[in-house]
Amino acid sequence: MAGSSxxxxxxxxxxxxxxxxxxxxxxxxxxxxxxxxxxxxxxxMTTAQWVDxxxxxxxxxxxxxxxxxxxxxLRDDLEELVQEAHHLGFYTNLITSGVGLNEARARRLKxxxxxHVQLSFQDSTKELNDFLSHTKTFDLKQKVxxxxxxxxxxxxxxxxxxxHNLPHVGKIIEMAEALEAEYLELANTQYYGWAWTNRxxxxxxxxxxxxxxxxxxxxxxxxxxxxxxxxxxxxxxEERPKACMNGWGAVFLAIAPDGTALPxxxxxxxxxxxxxxxxxxxxxxxxxxxxxxxxxxxxxxMKPPCRDCDERxxxxxxxxxxxxxxTGDAAQADPVCSKSPHHSKIVELVRRAPEHxxxxxxxxxxxxxxxxxxxx
Amino acid sequence: xxxxxxxxxxxxxxxxxxxxxxxxxxxxxxxRLSRLFRLQYEPVQTAWxxxxxxxxxxxxxxxxxxxxxxxxxxxxxGIAAELETLFSTPNLGPQVRSLLQEGVRRGWIV
Numbered sequence: 233m234a235g236s237s238x239x240x241x242x243x244x245x246x247x248x249x250x251x252x253x254x255x256x257x258x259x260x261x262x263x264x265x266x267x268x269x270x271x272x273x274x275x276x277m278t279t280a281q282w283v284d285x286x287x288x289x290x291x292x293x294x295x296x297x298x299x300x301x302x303x304x305x306l307r308d309d310l311e312e313l314v315q316e317a318h319h320l321g322f323y324t325n326l327i328t329s330g331v332g333l334n335e336a337r338a339r340r341l342k343x344x345x346x347x348h349v350q351l352s353f354q355d356s357t358k359e360l361n362d363f364l365s366h367t368k369t370f371d372l373k374q375k376v377x378x379x380x381x382x383x384x385x386x387x388x389x390x391x392x393x394x395x396h397n398l399p400h401v402g403k404i405i406e407m408a409e410a411l412e413a414e415y416l417e418l419a420n421t422q423y424y425g426w427a428w429t430n431r432x433x434x435x436x437x438x439x440x441x442x443x444x445x446x447x448x449x450x451x452x453x454x455x456x457x458x459x460x461x462x463x464x465x466x467x468x469x470e471e472r473p474k475a476c477m478n479g480w481g482a483v484f485l486a487i488a489p490d491g492t493a494l495p496x497x498x499x500x501x502x503x504x505x506x507x508x509x510x511x512x513x514x515x516x517x518x519x520x521x522x523x524x525x526x527x528x529x530x531x532x533x534m535k536p537p538c539r540d541c542d543e544r545x546x547x548x549x550x551x552x553x554x555x556x557x558x559t560g561d562a563a564q565a566d567p568v569c570s571k572s573p574h575h576s577k578i579v580e581l582v583r584r585a586p587e588h589x590x591x592x593x594x595x596x597x598x599x600x601x602x603x604x605x606x607x608x
Numbered sequence: 609x610x611x612x613x614x615x616x617x618x619x620x621x622x623x624x625x626x627x628x629x630x631x632x633x634x635x636x637x638x639x640r641l642s643r644l645f646r647l648q649y650e651p652v653q654t655a656w657x658x659x660x661x662x663x664x665x666x667x668x669x670x671x672x673x674x675x676x677x678x679x680x681x682x683x684x685x686g687i688a689a690e691l692e693t694l695f696s697t698p699n700l701g702p703q704v705r706s707l708l709q710e711g712v713r714r715g716w717i718v
Binding site: 245247292293295296298321323325347348350384386388414415460 | 643644646648650652653657659660661662663664715
């Protein structure tokens with residue numbers, strides 16, 4: 233069994249803890265990566281349970297802690313959790329839509345020791361921002377950006393990119409500069425969760441991506457760009473997969489609202505994983521010994537072409553969720569890779585997206601979640 | 609919520625400074641760590657790390673010793689002198705300046 237052989241390298245510590253405090257969210261983004269069955273998963277851990285998880289993770293070596301969701305501001309114990317995390321020595325990141333981050337809570341979060349805020353925008357225009365999130369939040373987000381800067385937090389502005397807003401990349405960079413974001417994360421859509429459901433509506437063209445990347449590169453080439461721009465690769469258009477999670481069970485540990493421990497955000501959708509819960513066993517055992525965290529750790533699980541590939545320790549075979557969604561087998565090579573026998577399926581997903589846009593866009597909501605998963 | 613892959617790239621423990629041959633940048637007389645970064649010892653990694661929004665850089669011993677002295681009160685040559693004493697090694701000035709220049713390029717040092 234993987235993990236017990238003398239040949240297996242020692243297990244590295246989880247450096248990144250992602251605390252998905254809640255799946256509740258006031259926004260209805262069509263590219264949300266949360267599980268589409270989230271409305272069936274409404275149990276949330278208590279403050280004390282989260283504190284226990286943070287203590288255990290810190291002892292294992294986790295240094296970065298992301299408070300995420302859903303919308304983490306919906307937890308009224310967020311300040312308490314941030315304070316505990318700060319005392320434990322975590323670098324604390326709040327990953328938010330901005331909804332609920334008013335002056336009073338910002339002050340309390342500052343006092344609690346929050347280190348950084350990542351604020352999402354859906355576009356540089358009010359019309360598209362509010363359409364994609366199905367809320368009137370554009371003006372609110374502008375206001376929240378100012379609150380973040382007033383409290384002297386470094387700010388990462390995040391914008392998920394797709395065919396609707398890729399032509400606006402220049403304007404999005406201008407907005408990030410105007411709001412004094414230190415970093416701008418231009419995150420090309422990754423097709424999981426709601427984004428997988430809506431993939432045909434989101435899929436850009438190759439030409440759009442080339443143009444957007446050229447705009448980013450022109451900005452970066454300026455003498456003193458005030459904002460550092462990260463352009464997350466659109467992997468469906470690449471020949472090699474991303475090093476997803478930096479390897480399974482290598483650095484990343486996500487805890488879902490109900491206490492399920494996940495080797496990646498979307499692992500819940502993979503078959504054959506016996507996902508552990510933090511209520512049932514110590515985090516150290518979950519990380520080192522659970523079936524789920526060892527399922528794709530290292531390289532002993534790999535099949536050809538990954539098994540014999542000289543790049544297998546560079547990209548770790550890519551993304552397990554993508555392999556499952558596209559090939560039906562999570563142990564296949566990520567089909568984004570041109571060496572995968574299933575690579576043509578990715579090419580087809582891109583090529584045929586326009587003709588599939590006859591189905592309506594599905595906005596993330598409780599009712600759509602239940603409609604998509606009536607059997608649960 | 610946003611893209612799942614995003615936090616990981618920057619959290620990569622292998623995110624060591626690349627060996628660049630970029631043109632030298634001007635160093636501040638009394639270097640200090642940017643307020644965007646936090647320097648911290650991590651017992652599990654037995655190493656000093658730089659923490660910043662959604663990212664972490666694991667430092668080797670000499671980089672850590674240099675950055676720990678970037679408090680805005682010690683000059684570049686003062687930092688080099690302290691390290692020469694600490695490591696009982698002469699002429700560490702070029703190495704210190706090279707690391708600090710990389711730090712300036714990466715926004716660690718102001």
